[in-house]
Amino acid sequence: MLKVNNLSISFIQYQAGLKQRNLQVISNLSIKIDAGEILAVVGSSGSGKSLLAHAILGILPKNAMVSGSMLYKGAELTPEIQKKLRGADITLIPQSVNFLDPLMKIGEQVRCSAGSGNPREKQKSIFRRYSLDEKAENQYPFQLSGGMARRALVASAVVGGARLIIADEPTPGLHPQIVRETLGHLRELADDGCAVMLITHDIGTALSVADNIAVFYSGTTVEIAPTADFKGSGEALRHPYTRALWNALPQNEFQPVEGFQPSHSGHLKEGCLFEPRCSQSSQECKCSTPEIREIRKGKVRCHNAT
Amino acid sequence: MQLRAENISFRYGKGDWILKDFNIELNQGEILGLTGPSGCGKSTLAKILAGYERPLGGSVELDSRSFPSKGFNPVQLVFQHPEKAVNPRWQMHRILRESGCQDDSLYRSLGIEESWMKRWPNELSGGELQRFCVARALTRQTRFLIADEMTTMLDAITQAQIWHVVLEYAKQNNMGVLVVSHENRLIERLCDRVVCLRDNAAGRT
Amino acid sequence: MSEISAVTRDSRNSKFFKFIPGLNRRQRTLLMIASSVLVLAAVIMASLLLDNEKIATHFDEKNLGPSLEHFFGTDWLGRDMFTRTVKGLSLSIYIGLIASAVSVVIALVLGMSAATMGKTVDRVITWIVDLFLGMPHLVALILIAFTLGGGAKGVIIGVAFTHWTSLTRVIRAEVLQLRSAEFVQISRHMGKSRWWTAFHHILPHLVPQFFVGFVLLFPHAILHEASITFLGFGLSPHKPAIGVILSEAMKYLSTGMWWLAFFPGLSLLIIVRAFDIIGENLRLLIDPHHAHD
Numbered sequence: 001m002l003k004v005n006n007l008s009i010s011f012i013q014y015q016a017g018l019k020q021r022n023l024q025v026i027s028n029l030s031i032k033i034d035a036g037e038i039l040a041v042v043g044s045s046g047s048g049k050s051l052l053a054h055a056i057l058g059i060l061p062k063n064a065m066v067s068g069s070m071l072y073k074g075a076e077l078t079p080e081i082q083k084k085l086r087g088a089d090i091t092l093i094p095q096s097v098n099f100l101d102p103l104m105k106i107g108e109q110v111r112c113s114a115g116s117g118n119p120r121e122k123q124k125s126i127f128r129r130y131s132l133d134e135k136a137e138n139q140y141p142f143q144l145s146g147g148m149a150r151r152a153l154v155a156s157a158v159v160g161g162a163r164l165i166i167a168d169e170p171t172p173g174l175h176p177q178i179v180r181e182t183l184g185h186l187r188e189l190a191d192d193g194c195a196v197m198l199i200t201h202d203i204g205t206a207l208s209v210a211d212n213i214a215v216f217y218s219g220t221t222v223e224i225a226p227t228a229d230f231k232g233s234g235e236a237l238r239h240p241y242t243r244a245l246w247n248a249l250p251q252n253e254f255q256p257v258e259g260f261q262p263s264h265s266g267h268l269k270e271g272c273l274f275e276p277r278c279s280q281s282s283q284e285c286k287c288s289t290p291e292i293r294e295i296r297k298g299k300v301r302c303h304n305a306t
Numbered sequence: 307m308q309l310r311a312e313n314i315s316f317r318y319g320k321g322d323w324i325l326k327d328f329n330i331e332l333n334q335g336e337i338l339g340l341t342g343p344s345g346c347g348k349s350t351l352a353k354i355l356a357g358y359e360r361p362l363g364g365s366v367e368l369d370s371r372s373f374p375s376k377g378f379n380p381v382q383l384v385f386q387h388p389e390k391a392v393n394p395r396w397q398m399h400r401i402l403r404e405s406g407c408q409d410d411s412l413y414r415s416l417g418i419e420e421s422w423m424k425r426w427p428n429e430l431s432g433g434e435l436q437r438f439c440v441a442r443a444l445t446r447q448t449r450f451l452i453a454d455e456m457t458t459m460l461d462a463i464t465q466a467q468i469w470h471v472v473l474e475y476a477k478q479n480n481m482g483v484l485v486v487s488h489e490n491r492l493i494e495r496l497c498d499r500v501v502c503l504r505d506n507a508a509g510r511t
Numbered sequence: 512m513s514e515i516s517a518v519t520r521d522s523r524n525s526k527f528f529k530f531i532p533g534l535n536r537r538q539r540t541l542l543m544i545a546s547s548v549l550v551l552a553a554v555i556m557a558s559l560l561l562d563n564e565k566i567a568t569h570f571d572e573k574n575l576g577p578s579l580e581h582f583f584g585t586d587w588l589g590r591d592m593f594t595r596t597v598k599g600l601s602l603s604i605y606i607g608l609i610a611s612a613v614s615v616v617i618a619l620v621l622g623m624s625a626a627t628m629g630k631t632v633d634r635v636i637t638w639i640v641d642l643f644l645g646m647p648h649l650v651a652l653i654l655i656a657f658t659l660g661g662g663a664k665g666v667i668i669g670v671a672f673t674h675w676t677s678l679t680r681v682i683r684a685e686v687l688q689l690r691s692a693e694f695v696q697i698s699r700h701m702g703k704s705r706w707w708t709a710f711h712h713i714l715p716h717l718v719p720q721f722f723v724g725f726v727l728l729f730p731h732a733i734l735h736e737a738s739i740t741f742l743g744f745g746l747s748p749h750k751p752a753i754g755v756i757l758s759e760a761m762k763y764l765s766t767g768m769w770w771l772a773f774f775p776g777l778s779l780l781i782i783v784r785a786f787d788i789i790g791e792n793l794r795l796l797i798d799p800h801h802a803h804d
Contacts, residue, residue, distance in 0.1 A: 012535075020535055044461030046431025146345065172459065175344040175488065201461050204491075248462035250495035256467035260417050260434065358696060378702035390693040395715050405701045 001195035002056070002164055003032045007068035009051055009060065009219075022065075026051055026219040029068070030292060033164070033195040038186060040198045040206030040227075042245070043216025044261060049199050053166045056197075057092060058082030072164065088115050091162035095169045097149040100141040106152050107137030115160040126159045130185070147178045154185050158194075165189055166197045171205055183209040203230075203245055215242045218262050218273040225298040238300035241274045272302065280304050307334045307369050309355060309381060309450050309482060314364035316350055324350050327364070330501060332450060335480045337473065339493035342503035348486050351503065352454040355484065356383035368449075378406075382443040386455040388435035392427045398438060399423040405442045415471050416441055433464040440468055444475055450482040458487065469496060540792045547785040551604060554782065558601035565591040566598070566751060576770060583774035587763060596775045598751040600782055603733045606667055607786075610736070611728035613671035615678060615721060622682025623717075626690060627709060636679070643676045652735055653744050666745045670732045678724040682717060689713045719797040726790035730783040737779060753779050 009026040026048045033039045043049045054060045056070060058079055070077040072085065082090075101109055110126060111119040127137065130151040141149055158165065167186060171179040187209050190196045200206050206213055207230055214224045222239045229236035233253070234243040247253040259277040272278070275285040284303050292301045310331040317323045324347040332338050332355075342348050353359045355366060357373050366373060368380065382405075385391050392401050402413075402423070416437045427435060436456070443451060451472065457465035473496065476483050485496050493500055569589030577584045583592035625636035643651065656669035689695060690713065698708045739745040740754025748755050753775055760771035 014535075014537055044431070044464060045433050045459065178344075201459065203462055245462050248466040250462075250466075250489070250492040254466050254469075254495050256470050257463050258417065258467075260419065261431070357700065376702070379700040382700070383697075385693055385697075387693075391697055393694045393712055404698060404703070 001033055001035050001037075001073060002197075003071040004052075004056070005030050005069045005071070007052070007055065007066070007070065009048070009055055010065050011061075012063045012065070024219070026055075028292075029220050031214050031221060031224065033197055035163070035193050035195050036190055037212065038190045038196040038198055038210045040200060040210035040213045041216060042200060042203050042206050042213055044201055046261065047216040048219040049201075049216050050168055053092065053168050053197070053199055056082075056164075056166060057086055057090060059086075087113060088160050089162055090164045090166070091157045091160065093154055093157045093165060093167040093170050095172060097141065097146070097153055100149065100153060100156070102141050105138050105140060106132070106144070110152070110156045110159050113156045113160050122159055126155045130155045146175070147181065150174075150178055150182055151185075154182065158189060162194065164195045164197070166199070168199045169201070170198070171200070171202075179205065180208075203249065204251075215239065215245065217241050220273075221292070221299070221301065222274065223298065223300045223302075225300075229298065236296075238295055238298055238305040239274075239302050240278045240280055240304075244277075307449055307482075308332070309366070309368055310370075311351075311355060311361070311366045312364050314354060314361035314366065316347070316354060316359065316361050316363075325354075325361070330355070332482045332484055334449065334482050335476065336499065337476065337483045337485065337497045339497035339500040340484055340486045340503060341488060341490060341493055341500060344488060346503050348488075348503055349454055352383060352452050352484070352486050355450075356381045356452050358383060378445070378447045380447055380449040381452060382445075382448045382450070383452045383454060384436075384439050384443050384456045386458055388432055388439045389427065391439050392435060394427050396427070397423070398425050398427070398430070401427070402438055402442055405445050406447075409441075409444075412444060412471070412475070413441055415474075417467060433460045436460060436464070437468060440472065444472070444481075448481060450484070451476070452484045452486065454486045455488070456485075457492075458489070465492075537796065540796055543792045544789050547789045550785050551782065554597060555601045555604060558598045561594045561597060565594040574768060576768075577774070584768075584770040586759070586768075586771055592756075592771065592774060595751045595756055596753070596778050599753040599756055599775065600778055602746075602750065603736055603753055603779075604782070606663060606670070606736050607729050607732035610667045610670035610732040611674065611725055613667070614675040614728055614732075615725045617671065617675040618678035618682055618724065619717070619721060621675070622679045623686055623709070623713075625679070625683045626686035627705070633683075636683070640676045640679055643673065648673050648735065649738065652739055653742065656739055656744050661744055661747070663746060663750075666736050666739060669739070670735050673735075674728055674731055678720070678728070681720055681724070685717060685720060686713055689716055719794070723790055723794045723797065726786060726793060729786040729790070733779070733783055733786070 007026060007029040008024065010022050010024045012020050013023055014020055029048075029052065031039065031041075031052075041049045041052065051060070055064075055066060056077070058077070060066065072081075072090070075081065077085075100106075104112075107123055107127075110123045114122040123137070127134070132148060132151055132155065136144060136148060136152065141152070144152060165186070170186075171182050174182070183205065186196050186198060190211075198206060198210055203213075207227055210227050212224060212226055213230070214221045216222070223237065223242045225237060225242065229238075230246055234246040237243045237246060244255070244257045247255045248257070257277050262273050262276075270289065271287050272281070272285045272290055275281045278285065282304065288303075290301045290303045292299050293305075295305055308331060312329055313327045314325055314329075315323060315327060316325040328351070330340075330351070340348055340351065350359065354361050357366070357379055368374075374380075392398075418434075418437050418441060422430060422434065422438075430438075436459075440456070453472070457468055460468070469492075472483065475481065485493055487493055567590070569585070571589065572581075572585050573587050573589040575581055575585045575589075581591050581593060583596055585591055586595075621636050621640075625633045651673045652669045654669075655672055656665035659665035659668055692712075695708050695712050698712055699705075703711075736745060737752070737754040737757065740752050741758045742754075743758070745754055746752040748759075756775045757772060760768075760775070763771050
């Protein structure tokens with residue numbers, strides 16, 4: 001459904017005064033999502049995962065420069081096509097219910113995004129599907145409970161019949177029950193043949209629903225692994241960072257790793273970006289940037305992975 | 307030393323009672339967890355305990371005395387969103403210095419780089435900023451730390467990194483910590499004792 | 512009110528220099544500001560350099576149309592209109608400068624106090640703001656200027672006391688929001704006093720509002736100075752003020768002496784626009800949302 005090849009994004013920024021510089025924030029990123037699949041994109045803040053979503057939707061700020069290719073159903077995503085597909089074929093489930101228009105009744109908001117066909121009919125059926133009662137149709141967002149507002153948010157995102165759904169941190173700090181419900185909706189959508197990209201910093205959320213997990217580090221994917229590989233003390237995982245992330249969970253070892261993720265404000269060094277924090281680093285890791293390669297049905301960007 | 311809230315009640319304006327006759331106590335050196343569903347008043351309670359809000363009924367006492375209204379507050383609160391907790395027009399070194407703490411080994415153990423000091427808040431990621439907020443709150447005068455969803459927005463590695471430092475610091479300095487989180491597994495991992503706040507404010511240990 | 516609308520208006524100014532390749536937005540913006548400042552400086556310099564003799568009465572040269580010798584022509588007393596216009600404009604700039612500086616200071620003090628000094632003070636100040644905003648600018652202006660007996664003093668005080676209102680509102684709202692910001696509250700709990708946080712945390716955030724507000728008040732002050740002078744409540748007729756020139760020119764328009772009103776009017780427009788451009792471009796430079804465009 002969606003294939004991203006060697007995507008790089010950089011920003012032109014002003015330094016002190018009039019000089020401009022180029023910041024590379026995403027480098028050589030490749031992912032692919034099939035119909036019926038949920039791909040979770042997991043990474044810490046500042047790893048560039050939200051930018052990927054913005055790039056796919058074509059809503060990057062003006063000073064961004066994009067290279068590489070993005071294919072949607074085999075066709076190149078150009079700005080014109082993105083504009084046409086955005087909100088129709090490709091849709092975004094935003095972070096917070098504050099993205100609902102506070103001054104518009106729920107029913108109307110959902111009808112607004114219904115696109116072609118009979119909006120009222122579509123809205124009624126989507127309301128039934130997400131068990132929003134008739135009353136909610138004529139209510140404003142502030143009158144809904146937290147869980148209902150979430151459902152309304154999902155409803156208005158998918159009512160237009162989108163095939164590719166991007167959920168950007170859809171469950172930050174929410175009640176576990178609402179989290180389960182929202183993730184359940186994503187699963188249903190995928191089972192209906194949609195492709196779902198779930199962006200989150202919380203690996204627990206990702207594991208509970210996704211088929212595959214793409215792990216971001218400093219603007220690129222270090223590993224793409226099937227969810228089933230996240231078990232035990234992470235022996236099945238391919239990249240040391242993924243393993244560290246898994247072992248840092250409070251329910252596992254709660255084991256931190258020294259150091260910090262290299263940021264883009266400095267220039268990125270040669271070699272593997274995780275090398276300074278990695279316990280298995282070698283001379284090769286210092287000098288050459290590892291290419292992404294396929295190992296045991298997953299992908300990894302590490303010289304030492306087996 | 308003990309931080310103690312007795313029979314506190316709170317509501318915003320004329321709304322429903324968020325807390326009603328609620329009791330909680332936090333001892334020196336204790337790591338206490340506070341959980342509960344969202345909207346049950348966890349954050350409000352955290353703010354009351356740190357003196358950011360005054361309870362409408364009942365009292366919050368530090369060592370059987372009411373709160374000092376001036377000077378450095380020995381109960382420090384760390385918020386969920388570090389971007390809001392720092393002045394965007396201040397450089398990082400100034401933000402750190404505001405609390406008067408100067409402990410290089412603490413900075414190092416939190417993974418704060420020397421080169422970050424000259425940066426502006428918008429040049430750092432959330433995880434990096436939160437390290438500064440934690441470092442800023444851990445001063446010699448801090449007797450209690452209230453962590454309101456302190457690491458909810460962070461990745462697992464940074465979360466573990468920060469908590470290891472905080473726990474170690476608490477042990478060394480006999481500081482009490484209240485861990486407010488909806489993440490039960492984190493609370494289980496960190497805390498000696500857990501208080502669960504239920505809806506309608508009738509929470510019990 | 513319109514300084515707020517000017518702040519929210521999308522600026523097309525900085526596109527003006529797009530035809531020069533190889534410049535980034537920030538350079539273009541600075542170029543716009545620099546050229547506007549240059550125009551204003553030129554006007555003030557010229558008014559100092561031009562000889563007062565030229566605006567003395569010369570009956571042998573009266574009612575001449577624009578020529579190389581008299582760019583803007585001469586009037587019915589043979590005074591050189593170019594010199595009068597330039598001197599009038601520079602007078603307007605002086606008056607605008609003082610009036611808007613005073614207004615901005617009033618706005619800052621009242622806005623800060625409304626937001627920090629408790630409910631009663633806030634209520635009183637908001638009430639006064641509403642009172643002034645509820646009255647048409649010009650009426651209040653005429654009233655004040657007239658009571659003070661006209662002249663430069665009357666105009667300056669009149670303009671200053673009528674233009675602080677909208678900026679006060681903006682600053683009050685900003686301070687209210689900042690005061691409840693987490694970083695300000697945290698600072699208070701680190702033992703910093705109210706004044707310390709106001710000075711170190713809140714004030715720096717107001718600097719951009721302050722400067723942009725100041726520059727955008729300028730055109731208003733100038734236009735209002737010209738209008739009340741035009742109506743006869745402002746500067747005395749002996750002064751080479753734009754308002755005076757325009758009101759006199761009215762009488763001669765029907766006799767076909769178009770240049771008397773046309774050139775001074777156009778110059779006024781250019782000066783006002785120059786200030787507007789400076790203000791909007793300053794705002795663009797400061798605004799973080801556009802900082803890296």
